[in-house]
Amino acid sequence: MTADMLLCPICAEPLMVRLARGRKSGKPFVMLRCARDGRHYRGFINHRPYVLALVEKLEAQDRPEPESKS
Numbered sequence: 001m002t003a004d005m006l007l008c009p010i011c012a013e014p015l016m017v018r019l020a021r022g023r024k025s026g027k028p029f030v031m032l033r034c035a036r037d038g039r040h041y042r043g044f045i046n047h048r049p050y051v052l053a054l055v056e057k058l059e060a061q062d063r064p065e066p067e068s069k070s
């Protein structure tokens with residue numbers, strides 16, 4: 001997994017990797033965005049194995065939105 005090593009082609013800042021979810025499909029996808037300015041670069045990855053691997057990786061780390069199911 002080398003997503004966090006991608007650099008913005010404009011300012012060479014590392015791209016932010018965020019997980020998003022399709023409004024219609026509800027399927028998760030990966031959004032890459034320049035951390036400095038979203039107008040520089042914004043991209044989406046829908047490749048299922050990559051997205052699912054990233055979901056698992058994020059869930060294995062800390063969870064950004066703690067759900068109250070115990």
Ligand SMILES: [Zn+2]
Pocket residue numbers: 008009010011012013034035036037040041
């Ligand atoms: Zn940039």
